[in-house]
Amino acid sequence: MSDGPLTSVDALQEALGAHAYLADRGLTTAIYLALSLGKPLLLEGEAGVGKTEVAKVLSEMLGRRLIRLQCYEGIDASQALYEWNYSRQLIAVRAMDAAVAETHVEDLFGPEFLVERPLLAAIRAGSQAVLLVDELDRADDEFEAFLLEILSEFAVTIPEIGRVAAADPPAVIVTSNRTRELHDALKRRCLYHWIDHPALDREIAIVRTRAPHVSEALAGEVAGAVARLRELDLAKLPGVAETIDWANALAFLGAEHLDPELASDTLGSVVKDHEDLELVTSRLAEVVGERADG
Amino acid sequence: MAEGAGPGGALAPLVSLGRELRSRGLPVGTGRILTFCRAVAALGLTDRDSLYWAGATTLVASHADLERFDGAFDEWYRGLRESGELRIELSLPGEPAERDWGAQPEDLEVHAGMTAALWSAAREGDEEADEGDEASLRLVASGVEVLRQKAFGQLTPEERLTVERAIRNLRIRVPVERTRRRRPARSGDAFDLRRTLRRSLRTQGEPFDRAWRARRTRTRPLVLILDVSGSMAPYSRALMQFGYAAMAAGRRVEVFCFGTRLTRVTRTLKTKDPDRALHLIGAQVADWEGGTRIGESLKTLVDGWSQRAALRGAVVVLCSDGLERGDPELLRQQMARLHRLAHRVVWANPLKGSPRYEPLARGMAAALPSVDEFVSGHDLESLEELSRVLAG
Numbered sequence: 001m002s003d004g005p006l007t008s009v010d011a012l013q014e015a016l017g018a019h020a021y022l023a024d025r026g027l028t029t030a031i032y033l034a035l036s037l038g039k040p041l042l043l044e045g046e047a048g049v050g051k052t053e054v055a056k057v058l059s060e061m062l063g064r065r066l067i068r069l070q071c072y073e074g075i076d077a078s079q080a081l082y083e084w085n086y087s088r089q090l091i092a093v094r095a096m097d098a099a100v101a102e103t104h105v106e107d108l109f110g111p112e113f114l115v116e117r118p119l120l121a122a123i124r125a126g127s128q129a130v131l132l133v134d135e136l137d138r139a140d141d142e143f144e145a146f147l148l149e150i151l152s153e154f155a156v157t158i159p160e161i162g163r164v165a166a167a168d169p170p171a172v173i174v175t176s177n178r179t180r181e182l183h184d185a186l187k188r189r190c191l192y193h194w195i196d197h198p199a200l201d202r203e204i205a206i207v208r209t210r211a212p213h214v215s216e217a218l219a220g221e222v223a224g225a226v227a228r229l230r231e232l233d234l235a236k237l238p239g240v241a242e243t244i245d246w247a248n249a250l251a252f253l254g255a256e257h258l259d260p261e262l263a264s265d266t267l268g269s270v271v272k273d274h275e276d277l278e279l280v281t282s283r284l285a286e287v288v289g290e291r292a293d294g
Numbered sequence: 295m296a297e298g299a300g301p302g303g304a305l306a307p308l309v310s311l312g313r314e315l316r317s318r319g320l321p322v323g324t325g326r327i328l329t330f331c332r333a334v335a336a337l338g339l340t341d342r343d344s345l346y347w348a349g350a351t352t353l354v355a356s357h358a359d360l361e362r363f364d365g366a367f368d369e370w371y372r373g374l375r376e377s378g379e380l381r382i383e384l385s386l387p388g389e390p391a392e393r394d395w396g397a398q399p400e401d402l403e404v405h406a407g408m409t410a411a412l413w414s415a416a417r418e419g420d421e422e423a424d425e426g427d428e429a430s431l432r433l434v435a436s437g438v439e440v441l442r443q444k445a446f447g448q449l450t451p452e453e454r455l456t457v458e459r460a461i462r463n464l465r466i467r468v469p470v471e472r473t474r475r476r477r478p479a480r481s482g483d484a485f486d487l488r489r490t491l492r493r494s495l496r497t498q499g500e501p502f503d504r505a506w507r508a509r510r511t512r513t514r515p516l517v518l519i520l521d522v523s524g525s526m527a528p529y530s531r532a533l534m535q536f537g538y539a540a541m542a543a544g545r546r547v548e549v550f551c552f553g554t555r556l557t558r559v560t561r562t563l564k565t566k567d568p569d570r571a572l573h574l575i576g577a578q579v580a581d582w583e584g585g586t587r588i589g590e591s592l593k594t595l596v597d598g599w600s601q602r603a604a605l606r607g608a609v610v611v612l613c614s615d616g617l618e619r620g621d622p623e624l625l626r627q628q629m630a631r632l633h634r635l636a637h638r639v640v641w642a643n644p645l646k647g648s649p650r651y652e653p654l655a656r657g658m659a660a661a662l663p664s665v666d667e668f669v670s671g672h673d674l675e676s677l678e679e680l681s682r683v684l685a686g
Binding site for chain 1: 347606
């Protein structure tokens with residue numbers, strides 16, 4: 001699995017950078033290992049630090065198809081793996097002659113009646129895909145157990161059709177927001193990386209890559225302000241996504257520099273909790289930074 | 295005995311990091327260590343950074359464990375440099391012979407077995423919710439009758455043991471919630487096309503016999519927040535037994551203790567032997583005898599756990615006398631947040647056991663608007679009352 005950028009950690013870091021994803025050494029190493037050991041990578045971290053983005057960038061970089069499985073409460077095998085197209089089967093049964101219906105039952109379970117869901121798609125695509133299992137913590141633990149089974153085998157048996165297996169497993173990224181602790185068995189199967197909020201200079205660089213039209217000065221001020229926000233006692237800490245949104249919003253309004261007035265007008269793009277908003281508003285000058293350099 | 299260097303002599307330094315971590319209480323199985331060795335081989339580098347990140351991604355499985363990993367890593371790396379073992383053989387086979395690794399695969403299996411047990415335990419908990427409405431409490435010994443109305447604070451040690459045993463035998467019932475997951479049912483709110491189709495084959499494709507799916511139910515999580523400061527300790531101990539009983543019944547239970555600072559004790563409470571668990575918790579919770587900062591502790595709880603399934607939709611029982619040393623305003627805010635997250639908030643205040651008590655303490659007054667049920671919880675009888683309240 002050593003296509004191009006995967007010869008060393010440094011090469012990978014560079015390749016990720018070329019696709020506008022600035023990963024630090026730890027994350028790059030984790031991705032490198034996940035790809036070269038063929039293990040799923042479990043990414044945890046605060047909301048908005050770019051967990052989902054990793055999979056998207058990987059698929060672009062490797063030229064593979066991104067298959068996304070968004071988890072939610074109540075998701076089960078029929079929504080994640082495969083399902084039969086029952087309405088179509090029902091119509092087919094009705095259309096059959098009553099006499100032949102009994103003998104043609106197997107026809108009803110042919111590939112044309114199979115609805116492929118993300119996991120089956122990923123198994124079929126094999127190493128041509130990057131499978132993103134997004135926000136696994138939202139699913140319940142029964143689903144987790146089921147996913148564990150899939151991740152360890154990358155094969156599934158559909159009784160009516162037979163066994164479908166991946167020759168080479170796809171690259172797998174699993175993300176979790178830690179709304180609940182994932183099961184140990186699943187964690188043991190995966191490599192693990194905690195994505196932190198980036199350091200100031202890295203965050204500035206990220207804003208500059210992701211929102212190129214934002215001036216360097218503004219990017220720096222916004223990143224600085226967000227860093228100070230994260231030190232306040234907020235219920236919801238702003239992530240990198242929020243920093244980028246904020247910089248975008250300010251640039252859209254034609255701002256060159258961040259001042260308390262502008263900040264207060266656009267605060268909704270970074271602070272998204274009522275009590276937090278009150279706290280930040282009361283300390284806005286401090287957050288924005290007094291120095292009016294320019 | 296398991297110390298044998300085995301065929302992986304060159305790997306010994308790497309494996310020793312796993313040992314170091316295990317000695318610090320991190321759950322590092324052989325599988326993880328193997329992955330770590332393969333990771334180092336895949337990186338092909340042995341500088342500090344590479345080793346660190348190889349270890350951090352393969353040996354750690356939770357953000358909470360990172361700090362301990364950092365400590366262990368520093369120590370291990372220092373040892374490595376001093377002993378000059380830094381030259382790690384890098385020609386590892388892609389798939390090392392797993393069976394050659396001494397005594398360890400067994401404990402890997404134990405681990406897997408435990409997980410399976412946990413899973414099935416969780417499932418059983420779900421099913422129990424469907425049981426009929428039997429009497430919700432049972433008391434064992436009749437000698438207990440006398441003790442039922444004696445405040446926990448006034449029990450002799452022997453009496454306390456009897457009462458605690460009685461508490462553990464309380465049947466604790468927690469209300470159920472409907473999940474988003476559906477399953478086949480005799481009647482329900484969603485059409486089950488799959489089963490309908492199967493049945494229609496019997497009638498030449500005519501879907502006479504329709505099948506349904508209905509939402510599943512499961513018990514709500516129970517969260518106990520126990521004040522362990524000074525005078526509250528005996529009452530909290532009793533409630534801890536209550537939590538222990540709930541946990542033993544396979545419920546989803548989280549237990550937190552606070553005085554000046556919040557500590558999560560759920561894990562410790564999972565120990566089989568309740569007395570030992572309480573003893574361990576005593577060692578773990580620093581401030582059995584300290585002041586009370588309810589507001590601040592609640593803030594820690596809601597900040598750290600509001601995103602967790604444990605709090606959302608849970609039944610929360612808070613046991614405290616409400617004598618807040620901190621800012622009552624903070625307590626009011628945090629109680630409001632907690633109330634918005636939880637299904638029900640029950641406050642057990644032993645002082646309420648006294649007929650003349652009125653919730654005038656500033657903390658208590660600030661909290662009450664966000665409390666659904668205000669109970670006493672000072673003696674056995676009142677805990678029976680509490681378990682009735684919980685089920686309701």
